[in-house]
Amino acid sequence: MKVLLKVFEAVRPTFEQGKLKAFKPLYEAMENFFFAPSTTTTTAPHVRDPLDVKRLMSMVIIALLPSIAASFYFFGLRMVAMIIVSYAAGGAVEVIFAIVRKENINEGFLVTGMLFPLILPPALPLWMVGLGVAFGVFVGKELFGGTGRNLFNPALVGRCFLSLAYPKTMSASWLEPSRDLAGRLLQYVDASSVDALSSATPLALAKQGEFASLSHQLFGSVSGSAGETSAIAIILGGVFLLLTRVANWRTVVGILGSFALLGGVLHYAHPEKVGPVLWHLCAGGLLFGAFFMATDPVSSPISNAGKWCYGIMIGCVTVLIRGFTGYVEGVTFAILLGNIFAPILDEMVIAVRIRRLRSEG
């Protein structure tokens, strides 16, 4: 490893003062990716917690591993291509902006780049994957000033863009998952293999009164967005995120709890519109959204009370969209709506807390 460090040190002047000065952010990102930064504390506290943003983001990737594995298993090698394209396109936008702004490259896109392909239909043309993620990172994040300042979850912005711009392709790119024991681990299946294309996801079928079996949904052998089909894999990763406190449990419990409650009531009142609660909980992108998308700390409220409200709002809106509108799936819109409300919720909570603080001490 010493050799690598020496290489970095040897080329540093080129990036710091030399010809490649413009690419300094790229160089720094690479260096600090391989080697922990050499900065030390100058004032108290003299020691720091080992957790940094890189690690935090890696935890999300680790938590996604079960879902990624499931998507490989059910939808084949094409997922590899989608992930690579997503990283390449999203990374390019991030790097360009870092260079233009002369700021550091942030780790945020590591997560966005991984989340994005997982919430897409598995047979989507690759150029659309690239376009979507670039749009998401550009509009959803960079225009707001980069990681930490974005209002919306960039991956969801990208997906929302694709479903508004290319609704036909989006809804014609679902794959029937492999039902073989070996899965599709060694197959590359895309839109050209017509026999694998499926017409509809379980949620769409449910609108016509046809419910996929719950066990298939738990396991993941149903049609749907690449990483969203296997409930067990998502819950596994999600619980890991909660235990490591990367995701806040309040948001997750708020979403799933309110969804179950309102869904239960509405199922009782309108059984023809709203299906059974447990089935709905495992259907579509709800679990994935609740554990991985809504819990993004930047675009969710920061106060605990705000997180509860935000979660409840997303849960309720999802039920309503699924049951009473033309759309079959409502998680994306619900979370984006939640993102819009997050700063407002925070502002209200903060106003109350500041008023309470006024008389302290």
Place this chain on the structure above:
Amino acid sequence: MSVLSWIEFEATEKRKGTVKLKGGYNVLLQGRPESTVRLMPEPSVLYLPLRSKRFAFSELSVKEGEYVNAGDILARDPDNFGVPLLAPRGGKVRLEKVPGHIVIEDAAKVQEHADMAEEELLHLEQEMGAGGIKRYKLVTLGAWEFFYDAYTGAVPDPLGTPQAIIVSIASLEPFVARGDAQLRNRLLNFTRGLEQLQSLLEYQPIYLVMPDVESEFVNLLRNHIRGYAWVKIVEIPLRYPHDHVAILARRLGLKRSNGPIWAVRTEGVLATDRALTLTKPCLIRIVSIGGIGVNSPAHLNVMPGYPIKMIKERYVFEPAARLINGGILTGEPLGAEALGLDTECRGLTVLPELEDREFLGFIRPGWDRSCYAGCFLSSLRVKFHERFTTGMRGEGRPCISCSFCEDVCPAGIMPHLIHKYLYRDLIEEVDMARVDLCVECGLCSFVCPSKIDLRQQFIDAKALIEQEKQELRKEQERQEKEREEQAATKSVEEKDA
């Protein structure tokens, strides 16, 4: 806080029925000092810094080359009620030898004496009675420097009367001298000191803060105090920084507007006893030496001005280490120019400098690093003391709103919010968000994954706000004066007319 420990915490809070505390977190650093107090060899030269955290001893009362006795007043701090700097040993005073220090050469342990003027004592007795004498003794014999204003941390006015005194024997920061080490064999002095403190009050309460643990020592202390109806025992969990007096004062419901609250630690009570019961100057300090790279961390019996080099030679074996005056979370680094211990030193903490850059550090399992959020494998392990370095352990990033800082903050404010206001230069909002309640414990900076130096930002912001407020006050006073003058000239003119 994990759910379990939270429930446990809530339960103990209820059982004790005392104060309700927020946040807090224990940073487990290797090298915790034992409670034994070791004697250090007598130094031949003492280097007394003229500045410490609160004091600036600018009014010198000795001359170059003069011989002093132990207990003589060397200088005073005119801005802090004339708190003196006492000579811990007899010897020859050198003022110019080392800038910023008074050096005592040929230091010798001689009979110490109380440097008090008889006439002044008489005068005081006539003016203010016994209470006045006591206060005078506390200041002149060097006990007053152990008194704090609970909210501001400043030196309180010795002539004032507080609404309460908070006595804390818990020292939870790693590492400063702990109460149990100082109270060894000195319980009697401690209780006598408490009585002396009580004699300064009329009916105001004394709160004695101690850890809510069942140890032999704490039980002994409880039994000793039981008979004192005027001492209210407050038990706190052993979690940093719940021993902080500003936090305690707030949680005890003592309002700042109802008058000053005095706070003293163990050493302050012992000093009170020494000054008032024995009328002897307080020259000795119990200082801890701990951290990583320390030979058998312990408590040391030393005096202000004790050469740091002698301590280092005996105790510190790590060559590239940072020496910190105070604890790891709030202490100040001691540079090469610091030769002797200052009078406020409570502990020295040693921390190795970061040397190696780790390869792919962020994907390591991390069995040996303990993390607030539990993002490393070590969260499967029982709590352990970690080997820290001065490394920042990550790159600075914009705030990602994880709210860890708010969770650990004992003051109940929102560090991330204040940080965002500061970023946008909204000083008024920063004031509204009560940055003044920050007790500078440093936990927010410690946990922040974006490595934002929140504590330092808040210290600067507080100073800025304080300065602005003072300017405003001055401006108001000036205007008022002008108005008065105008009114005066007017009335004169009218008279003339």
